[in-house]
Amino acid sequence: MKKIILAVSVLAAVYSCKKETSKPTENKTDISSETPKTNNKIVSLSGGITEIVSALGHDREIVATDVTSTYPETLKATAKDLGHVKSMTIEPIMAVKPTLILASDKDINPDLLRKIEASGIKTELFKQEFTVAGTKKLIVDVAKAVGNTDYQKLIDKIDTDLKQVQPIDKKPKVLFIYARGNMMMVSGKNTPMAALIELAGGENAITDFEDFKPLTPEAVLKANPDVLFFFLSGLQGSGGNNGVLKMPGVSQTNAGKNKKIIAMDGGLVSGFGPRLGEAAVTLNKLLIENTK
Amino acid sequence: MKTPSKLYIYLTISALLLIFLAIGALYIGVYDFNAVSPFTVLKQFLTSDANLALSDKYVIWDVRTARIIMAILVGSMLGVSGTGLQGLFKNPLATGDLIGLTSGATLMAAIAIVLGGQFKEFLPEAVQFSLVGISAFVGALLAMMLVYKISTSGGKTNVVMMLLSGVAITAIGFSITGFLIYISKDEQLRDLTFWNMGSLAAATWTKNIALATVLVISYMVLLPKGKALNAMMLGEKDAQHLGINVERLKKQIIVIVALMVGTCVAFSGTIGFVGLIVPYILRLLFKSNYSYILPLSAVFGSILLLTADTVSRSIVAPSELPIGILTALMGGPIFIAILIKFKKSL
Numbered sequence: 229m230k231k232i233i234l235a236v237s238v239l240a241a242v243y244s245c246k247k248e249t250s251k252p253t254e255n256k257t258d259i260s261s262e263t264p265k266t267n268n269k270i271v272s273l274s275g276g277i278t279e280i281v282s283a284l285g286h287d288r289e290i291v292a293t294d295v296t297s298t299y300p301e302t303l304k305a306t307a308k309d310l311g312h313v314k315s316m317t318i319e320p321i322m323a324v325k326p327t328l329i330l331a332s333d334k335d336i337n338p339d340l341l342r343k344i345e346a347s348g349i350k351t352e353l354f355k356q357e358f359t360v361a362g363t364k365k366l367i368v369d370v371a372k373a374v375g376n377t378d379y380q381k382l383i384d385k386i387d388t389d390l391k392q393v394q395p396i397d398k399k400p401k402v403l404f405i406y407a408r409g410n411m412m413m414v415s416g417k418n419t420p421m422a423a424l425i426e427l428a429g430g431e432n433a434i435t436d437f438e439d440f441k442p443l444t445p446e447a448v449l450k451a452n453p454d455v456l457f458f459f460l461s462g463l464q465g466s467g468g469n470n471g472v473l474k475m476p477g478v479s480q481t482n483a484g485k486n487k488k489i490i491a492m493d494g495g496l497v498s499g500f501g502p503r504l505g506e507a508a509v510t511l512n513k514l515l516i517e518n519t520k
Numbered sequence: 521m522k523t524p525s526k527l528y529i530y531l532t533i534s535a536l537l538l539i540f541l542a543i544g545a546l547y548i549g550v551y552d553f554n555a556v557s558p559f560t561v562l563k564q565f566l567t568s569d570a571n572l573a574l575s576d577k578y579v580i581w582d583v584r585t586a587r588i589i590m591a592i593l594v595g596s597m598l599g600v601s602g603t604g605l606q607g608l609f610k611n612p613l614a615t616g617d618l619i620g621l622t623s624g625a626t627l628m629a630a631i632a633i634v635l636g637g638q639f640k641e642f643l644p645e646a647v648q649f650s651l652v653g654i655s656a657f658v659g660a661l662l663a664m665m666l667v668y669k670i671s672t673s674g675g676k677t678n679v680v681m682m683l684l685s686g687v688a689i690t691a692i693g694f695s696i697t698g699f700l701i702y703i704s705k706d707e708q709l710r711d712l713t714f715w716n717m718g719s720l721a722a723a724t725w726t727k728n729i730a731l732a733t734v735l736v737i738s739y740m741v742l743l744p745k746g747k748a749l750n751a752m753m754l755g756e757k758d759a760q761h762l763g764i765n766v767e768r769l770k771k772q773i774i775v776i777v778a779l780m781v782g783t784c785v786a787f788s789g790t791i792g793f794v795g796l797i798v799p800y801i802l803r804l805l806f807k808s809n810y811s812y813i814l815p816l817s818a819v820f821g822s823i824l825l826l827t828a829d830t831v832s833r834s835i836v837a838p839s840e841l842p843i844g845i846l847t848a849l850m851g852g853p854i855f856i857a858i859l860i861k862f863k864k865s866l
Binding site for chain 2: 308310320322339349
């Protein structure tokens, strides 16, 4: 019996040491290294904000997130997924007993916001602008909200990454298609996708309306994009490249004729957080590959 | 023959059942009160106990109780409006959803949501808050008047005409809502679709006070009309001989039902079929005696919607099912049952 206990405790000790020692290597890519001094219980209701909080080293404090918070993936195990911020209700948020709620002004539903504010829990609503400057400001604002001043390296990383974006001689016209089930929307001006396309050296194919509109064959033909751009999940849901080429109007466009279809992770594209530079470089590479 | 005192016995029993269900609903939810029962927390709140944590207080009073009360108020009004309409049209298929009232209210509310933003800033806050509500009432009233005009001639309502005009109004509502969806922004679009399926998640005490006010006013006018509606079943001429001002009665029912349906749609979105299910169940028990089924539908509507809402918010927790899905699931089969029963008379 004693032997067993001894063996178990030795194993446990070895395991915990392993855990301890393996951590720094695991987090090598993580920008933050110091442990934060705050002890919040954070509910983060926007993917970009969640990324900033995690990159600042406060990922352990996040107790629940919305469905767009897909990065870092480790949060899946530690934070509760509350679903889409449009259909979320107040009680599941209260159920995790948060001390701090972080949300973006972009997609929160006004009824829920009113309830959150009435709950008396400290809430920070951030104005999100889909620009480099807006992202940097968001990083500073979120850092302040979680009580961390160590944000400069996140900002510097964006700049370093963005320097790697190669200029493209003939700017490709890129059409972003947001596919969810049977619903297809294309992104107009003032969307995170349009902003990222421009950062990556492309040109948003839609110039005559803002926000998202349902996809129509004529609109696709009129836009005549050189490249079609999807979320990975959206492309999968649409039946891959073959499915996309069968969409009405698509096969007649330059992108359809040349089969130039690209896809990126949704969180990376629309987060506008610390990985903004990384997202722009990734898209830039994809665009260069597809305009040769 | 049932005597009025029996009505009070039924009312008391069903009210007790409702209270029992409401207390049960208080216990259901994802928030955990640290091993204290929600009922105790509520008691602590009502006695202003200083030991009560702020979040506990908020969840028990502003979230759970507010929602339960809203389910009771909306359910009650939807039930009574269904029964009132069936009395007016003398037909068990007349309900707010089927004759297009809900659709009319939804359409006008949608217009207020999408286009209201253009001029909302210039309105005082009280009107801003009730803009959607007022629009929904106007929408329900217009639809109601249209259906009544189309389907009634010489005091007789043609059931097929009534249902078909409901179909037409629903189609028009659907197409204009479709257009609004096209011109709306992504965020408004999501509001529209979510709100089209109905939900009580946005319950607040301010809304409950508004709903309760409409309920009290409407019931003061409508609930004493049981005998008049019974007389109406004999035919409008006979009712008139019995000393009932038929025209006035009809106008009152039209306005009150539109007010109730419009208010409910404005605060909780489209929750269908309550007005069909409640009178159907009551009719099985009490035949078409409106002196009984009109007041009882006020309590049974609450029982039905409270139960449906409790299921909707617990079955897929922490998310929730739109409540309209559940009521339609219950209402569909009853609709078919009524159709089969009245096969010959339609």
